[in-house]
Amino acid sequence: MNDTIVAISTALGVGAISIVRVSGKDAIKIVNKQFKGKNLEKVSSHTIHYGYIVDKEEVIDEVLVSIMKAPKTFTKEDVVEINCHGGITTTNKILELMLTKGCRLAEPGEFTKRAFLNGRIDLVNAEAVMDLINVKTETARKGAIHALEGHISKYIRDLRQEILEILASIEVNIDYPEYEDIEIMTNQKLVPKIKKVKESLKQIIEKSEHSQILKEGIKTVIVGRPNVGKSSLLNHLINEDKAIVTDIEGTTRDIVEGEINLDGIPLSLIDTAGIRTTDNIIEKIGVDKSIHLIEEADLVIVVLNNNEPLTKEDQEILDKVQNKTVIVAVNKIDLENKLDMKKLEDYPLIQMSVSENKGIEELKNKIKELFHLSKITQGDYNYLSNVRQIALAKESLSILDEVEQGIADEMPIDMVEIDLKRAWDKLGEIIGETYTEELLDQLFSQFCLGK
């Protein structure tokens, strides 16, 4: 972390102003050399200066430069922000200039990494910033900002506080066994308290798992026999003619992807080649790929043809997806019904006609319903937004199960407390208040630290 890094920190080409941010021990010196105006090395911290960025004699842009000296900056290093006129060419030119004058291009998230390593922000904050960098939708962005503001940390901290109070009342009993002033904590009294903590934690986990799709999107695979209207459905959804739609069986051999935004939730759509036994090698590759995709999908939409009876092949597809979240979409309802609907009673079912634009809204609503999307989008954003945090919360929950088991086994309260203390520690790991070696491993993996 001895070098000085630079990056364009606003969206490129959008807006009237762009910011080029420089951080590191030589930040001020490097910018000053290219700056025509006051001597930036002599100005006080947290001030803004008007002038020009120049390359030798050539003026590149008229700019405002903010000088922020360590340690009161985002990275706790010297930071200079060059506010230049928006537009790709000018901004890039300033960036390139900085790169040739001693800065290194920042890796994605590197400012955050420095902020974290310099003790400016905690792990949840850091993760939230990383999330923010990678967000796809507005809802996810709100969630990340919420995390950055420390709401999640507070939520977890409150839960830990509740556990801590239970721990304290158990311990005071142990250390002062003969004092009647102190309420005696028993396993029986513990039961409702543990239940309450578990409930809160469960809610957080449930919400968090749903909200994972804010970031990751819902990976949706559309499957069906050839020519039942998979590609038409996809195209309709993305309003784009990405897939080739013909009446010849087996033309969609490649996996086609599109992305739609369903009330703020990214829905990545994958059209598949039909699943059928085939001798055509190219097509076979497509079929294998489809099966693999089904395994990885969050949601599978099985498209059936209203105009034909359920075939053996349809049944095979339904069998293949039985462990997945499935919507059966019966297409072509504008044609005569030959499909036995009774056989499909157990599935979330949509009747539609893509060609007549019928049933598409119902399909979208069904997706929202299945993934509790209304809950998320109207939620308070108090959820854990990455896999590490969710895994730790789940571990805490299962340790709390052990607490209950101990009570059921009539273990003495000080034994039961061992598990309770472990649950407390685990929750601490989420917000980085408990230091473990795993935490360090996590840091190394997430921020690729090295020599």
Added chain:
Amino acid sequence: MMQYDIIVVGGGHAGCEASLASARLGNKTLLVTGNIKNIADMPCNPSIGGPAKGIIVREIDALGGEMANNIDHSSLQMKMLNTKKGPAVQALRAQGDKITYPKAMLETLKSTKNLEIKESLVEHLKVEDQKIKGVILEDGKFIESKAVILTTGTYLKGMVLVGSKKTPSGPHGERDVKFLSDDLRNLGFTIQRLKTGTPPRLEKDSIDFSKTQLEPGDDTTYAFSFDNEPMYQKEDQVPCHLVYSNQKTHEIIRAHLKESSMYGGYVEGIGPRYCPSIEDKVVRFADKERHQLFLEPESLYYDDIYLQGFSTSMPHEVQEEMVHSIVGLEHAKIKKYAYAIEYDAIDPTQLKQSLETKVVENLFTAGQINGTSGYEEAAGQGLIAGINASLKLQGKDPLILKRNEAYIGVLIDDLVTKGTKEPYRMLTSRAEYRLLLRHDNADLRLREYGHQIGLINEEKYQRFQKKKQQIEEVINLLKEYKITPKKEVNEYLEKVGSTPLLDGMYLYDLLKRPEITCKEIEHFITLDYPKEVLDQVEIQIRYAGYIEKANKEAEKMLSLENIKIPVDIDYKKIKNLAHEALQKLMDIRPTSIGQASRISGVNPSDIAILSVYLKKQG
């Protein structure tokens, strides 16, 4: 000129253990004390042990110290506490006879080879090149030694407080030590002022015991030492009694609050939160209608009764009024008034884990001078200081007990890592792995160390080895013996309130049932072993799951403990450490990442940065 290997300054509980350990390990040892009559004195409560503290006493015994054996010879009654809870938190407490206990200890000291006792006050230390050379007595006489252990208790600038009256003095009106703490300050120690207090003593015959509640000893008899059988008859135990403060008492206290040393602003020292004066209790817990007070006998040889829970620094006449407001004590005669005492202590973060000071080589400290309170805490440190001074003179590595090995380890690690702003008392809640630190297994944890060091003789060691072996035998036996759901088996199980079997079951698994003990197991198989062996087997089997969890947690801690920080690390070279963390790390100079992570003010992000730095240095 007089010359010794080790000089121990102070004859309290720390000093006794330190000098015994030193002399027993073959060092020519001198114990200097202000008054031989006060050796091993119990100036405060007449009891030894209790939660956590009782386990420290067992640990002292396992390592080869004296306290357990001494209290076995002088107890008035014993009680096992927390018997309704699990084995991890059970602890023994003895009421000790304040005449017999010091007498027995003095005899032991006098009969110990290599140990001399001298009555005098040490007022100065002789230090050359930051290395101790000996001590200078109040009469100016110099005594040379290779190492010195300071166990000065409350005597450094001791100041007794009663109401607005301040008297420079140790407990019992003994002379205080006036210059030694200035010497320490000049050498570079940070000196802090601490406070403790003690309640009034009442004349036994003036108490109306018919109005009090009887608190007898247990029906079972115990011994603290692993090598002793109980030394008393249960019917000979002297009981304690329980009385209560009341609204009237509390009104008197509130009316006179400003006259107490504490609330009148006459005290500089910081007192312990966990052991509040009665004024404190009344102020802080204003809604409590009454507080429990225990009447504890001090000795068979005189009539004083210790009024536990009534420590105060009120003037004498207010104390009279307060005491007489209590039912049963209406006519009680106060034989000795309560007082608070202030004294100088060092900042224990200036100590190494071995209890040698970082400031002066071969100078060790133990007990209240390190900021602790309690006889047991003092004795534990005294023993470790004695052992480590001796090991240091032999050029060997110190004995450092880990947090998962002993309460003594927790105690010392807390002191040297976190320091303390109030007198530090050991509580079970300070130990993260207390299931591993039990009363019953102190010998299994520590006897091996005691033997290696040379404080546990061959006879005791063989006895311990045999016990260990027997425990293993019984466990294996139970693992091999299977019972089947025969009619007679199930009838027996039902008779003892257990569920009948459906399949075969090993006795090992049967013992995991809460209602089954070794007694029930003996219905199926003869277990001709001592009770302590069977008790141990029961605990190890019944709680095996939890013990394993505790061990796993401890391993996590140890993995951080094993990342050592080089002694010569330059923290200033590590970029980006938070300012407070940098200061704390430079002051305390932890030896491992584990220790560093326990320093308050050093946050996980600082630990991350430090770890990254160490990895880079590789």
